[in-house]
Amino acid sequence: MVSNVALKSRMIELGLTQEELARRMNDALDEITGRPGDVSDRTVRNLVSGKTRRPIGRTCVALERVFDCPVKDLGFSPPRTAVPPEDxxxxxxxxxxxxxxxxxxxxxxxxxxxxxxxxxxxxxxxxxxxxxxxxxxxxxxxxxxxxxxxxxxxxxxxxxxxxxxxxxxxxxxxxxxxxxxxxxxxxxxxxxxxxxxxxxxxxxxxxDSAAQFSAWNQIAMLSRQRRRHTDAISAAQAAQALPITRRDPLFASLAHARLAIGHSNRNDRHTALRSLGYAEEALDKARPVSRPSWIGFYGPAELLAITAIVQQRLGLSAEAEASSHRALAITPDRYRRNRALSTVRLALAQLHQGDLDLACATASDVFSIMEGAEIPGRIRTELGDFHRSVQDHAPKSQQAAELTDRLRAKWS
Structure with missing residues (x-):
């Protein structure tokens, strides 16, 4: 049995849990028929899991009302009357x-x-x-x-x-x-x-060297999160050696940027800044061509965000603040998660320069940026790191207390 990918994707898009979908379907039936619906959690589980492939009757009507599209666009076979049997x-x-x-x-x-x-x-x-x-x-x-x-x-x-x-x-x-x-x-x-x-x-x-690059790119990021900085450098170097990196300067730039982060985490200032320079040079040579959609996030804004990370790791807080401002100025609004991450890093750079009030106000902007969506674990971790830095800098300050209260309220 294959789960219904289409229905799951539409539920993700609308932010619906299975229980919420059942409630909305019952509300739709009430509006249509004047009688309360009887869609159960089990009904929705069967729809999502793929056990139910052809919803009929009230279930079909309720799905189409909630998602405002035919059931075939939700991954289901349409009602038998909609398609001739011999099709x-x-x-x-x-x-x-x-x-x-x-x-x-x-x-x-x-x-x-x-x-x-x-x-x-x-x-x-x-x-x-x-x-x-x-x-x-x-x-x-x-x-x-x-x-x-x-x-x-x-x-x-x-x-x-x-x-x-x-x-x-x-x-x-x-x-x-x-x-x-x-x-x-x-x-x-x-x-x-x-x-x-x-x-x-x-x-x-x-x-497919582009697909291999994507995997190595994420292995570098995973290694960094696990603080295995030598492994992160090795993964970025493996990405650099792929044919796609030699053919396309955009891929080469991203590989150099990952190397810069790895070297900065090992406090290798000269090599990290040199890798950033190579990343900038390669990005300047990149031209618009057909590429996989996953690399659409990378460009001048993301390189500036990575530059801020490297600068902060090397203790260059003023430079990191400037780079974060520049990244936020050109990051498209549709990249909400990336904007939120750059905002936390901006706050950290401000904090490390002693501006506690401004840093806490900046960090609070993350909740506005991610309004309406659950904050991913990576942003939560960055906010947690910022909170600990505030506690280290001014544990008894009003700003630290207010930030603690806000984080507790959001996480609960």
């Missing part, structure tokens, strides 16, 4: 929908899976990337990504050409890496490590 186009599922989420589509058993089918899978991956930019990593996003990878792996076992098989392995690698990233951002590091191991295998089968 041959509903045999295998893969990722697509009108909004780019993972949804159900089908190909006849007599036709080989082709390039258009791979592109539908990639559309679903692009939508998950957009969700991550807005909300950050969380378990529901991880599950949706893993379901997409499972689907790509299942399709490559069908009658496909060697080229399509490799592309499907590449898509599976990208989905699995997306699941790993969701765990990294949510600070579930052991789970992320497992996903990255599988992703690297799929990327190798695909012979």
């Amino acid at each position: 041959p186009v509903r045999r295998r599922t893969f990722i697509t929908s009108a909004t780019g989420t993972a949804a159900a589509s089908f190909v006849p058993a007599s036709r080989r899976v082709g390039a258009a089918d791979v592109e539908r899978l990639q559309d679903g991956l692009d939508h998950l990337t957009t969700l991550d930019d807005r909300r950050g990593g969380h378990s529901a996003l991880e599950e949706a990504a893993l379901a997409g990878a499972q689907l790509a792996l299942r399709l490559q076992q069908s009658g496909v050409s060697e080229r399509v098989r490799q592309r499907l392995f590449s898509v599976a690698a990208d989905y699995t890496t997306r699941a790993a990233w969701s765990c990294i951002d949510d600070r579930r590091l052991d789970q992320a490590q497992q996903h990255l191991g599988r992703s690297m295998v799929f990327a190798g089968m695909a012979q």
Whole structure:
């Protein structure tokens, strides 16, 4: 049984739990029929898990009312009256929908899976990337990504050409890496490590150096979170050695930036700043070309944010503050999580220069930036580090007490 990726993605988009979806479906039925609905938590579990593939009657009506779309766009087979029984186009599922989420589509058993089918899978991956930019990593996003990878792996076992098989392995690698990233951002590091191991295998089968780069990039980030700074440097160097890095200056720039962070964490000032210089030079050479959607986050704004991290690690707080301001000035609003992280780092740079009032006010902006979404584990960790720094600098101050109260209220 394959879980309904489309429904999960739409629930993520609307911020709905299974219990909340059941409540909304019952409210919709009450509005339509004038009688309370009887949708149970078990009904919704069956819808999400894939056990129910063709909702009928009141369940079908309620789903379409809540999500404002046909049930086929939610990954379900439509009611039998909607499609003639002899229609041959509903045999295998893969990722697509009108909004780019993972949804159900089908190909006849007599036709080989082709390039258009791979592109539908990639559309679903692009939508998950957009969700991550807005909300950050969380378990529901991880599950949706893993379901997409499972689907790509299942399709490559069908009658496909060697080229399509490799592309499907590449898509599976990208989905699995997306699941790993969701765990990294949510600070579930052991789970992320497992996903990255599988992703690297799929990327190798695909012979896709861009997918391999994505995995090495995240291994570098995971190693940094675990304070294994030598491993982080080795991962960035492995990314540097890939063909995609030699072909595309944007990838080369990101690899140099990761190296800069690794060297700064080992307090190697000269090498860290030199790597930042290389990253800037490479980024200046990058030109707009077709690239995987996952690397869309990287550009001048992200390099400035990374520069602020390196400068702060090296004790250059004034420079880190300036870089954070510059990063925030050009980071698009859709990258909410990235803006929130840069804001915490700006606050830390201000604190290390002795401006307690300004630093605490800046840190409080994070809650406004992430309003309406659960704050991912990585941001929570950064806020926790900032809070501990405030306690170290001025443990009995009013600002420290107010920040403590606010964090407790938000975390509860």
